[in-house]
Amino acid sequence: xxxxxxxxxxxxxxxxxxxxxxxxxxxxxxxxxxxxxxxxxxxxxxxxxxxxxxxxxxxxxxxxxxxxxxxxxxxxxxxxxxxxxxxxxxxxxxxxxxxxxxxxxxxxxxxxxxxxxxxxxxxxxxxxxxxxxxxxxxxxxxxxxxxxxxxxxxxxxxxxxxxxxxxxxxxxxxxxxxxxxxxxxxxxxxxxxxxxxxxxxxxxxxxxxxxxxxx
Numbered sequence: 001x002x003x004x005x006x007x008x009x010x011x012x013x014x015x016x017x018x019x020x021x022x023x024x025x026x027x028x029x030x031x032x033x034x035x036x037x038x039x040x041x042x043x044x045x046x047x048x049x050x051x052x053x054x055x056x057x058x059x060x061x062x063x064x065x066x067x068x069x070x071x072x073x074x075x076x077x078x079x080x081x082x083x084x085x086x087x088x089x090x091x092x093x094x095x096x097x098x099x100x101x102x103x104x105x106x107x108x109x110x111x112x113x114x115x116x117x118x119x120x121x122x123x124x125x126x127x128x129x130x131x132x133x134x135x136x137x138x139x140x141x142x143x144x145x146x147x148x149x150x151x152x153x154x155x156x157x158x159x160x161x162x163x164x165x166x167x168x169x170x171x172x173x174x175x176x177x178x179x180x181x182x183x184x185x186x187x188x189x190x191x192x193x194x195x196x197x198x199x200x201x202x203x204x205x206x207x208x209x210x211x212x213x214x215x
Contacts, residue, residue: 022051
């Protein structure tokens with residue numbers, strides 16, 4: 001694909017292996033928790049992964065796939081490109097391996113299981129999106145689970161709304177190494193989405209760490 005991505009003026013970090021190689025900062029004392037309703041919460045830390053532009057460019061070259069899914073009586077293109085890394089696969093950049101390890105350490109007391117997988121989505125422009133949903137695969141349909149997302153590339157809004165209604169939609173602009181962690185009952189009692197936009201936006205990659213080894 002032809003990238004129209006504009007790097008961030010504030011993103012620090014150099015080539016992999018150099019003194020300013022991409023990596024993650026500290027979580028304790030920096031990440032901010034936002035309490036929602038029904039026991040749901042969201043932790044947010046802008047710019048957690050420094051050198052994210054280099055990671056973004058590296059991930060553009062992985063083997064992305066286009067998917068098609070049944071929608072009522074027809075089969076439609078999924079409006080984003082996908083790549084899933086299972087528990088036994090090496091992540092495509094060492095900064096992501098570091099990120100997963102630090103997330104597991106920081107959330108050890110709150111996680112039922114460690115983050116083991118990394119699902120990746122490439123949103124090529126504002127026409128790419130993901131509809132309202134909660135990650136309720138397997139046991140997470142009945143028990144609380146956590147999803148940690150590292151966002152790379154051009155910012156897009158992650159929108160959240162309660163499944164029961166009666167509450168305004170919450171939006172977080174995510175890009176350039178920002179981290180958001182959805183925890184508590186968030187996957188069961190709230191939904192989240194990346195909505196289409198007519199604004200001119202560049203490509204964004206979302207890396208979703210989960211404790212469930214299900215694609």
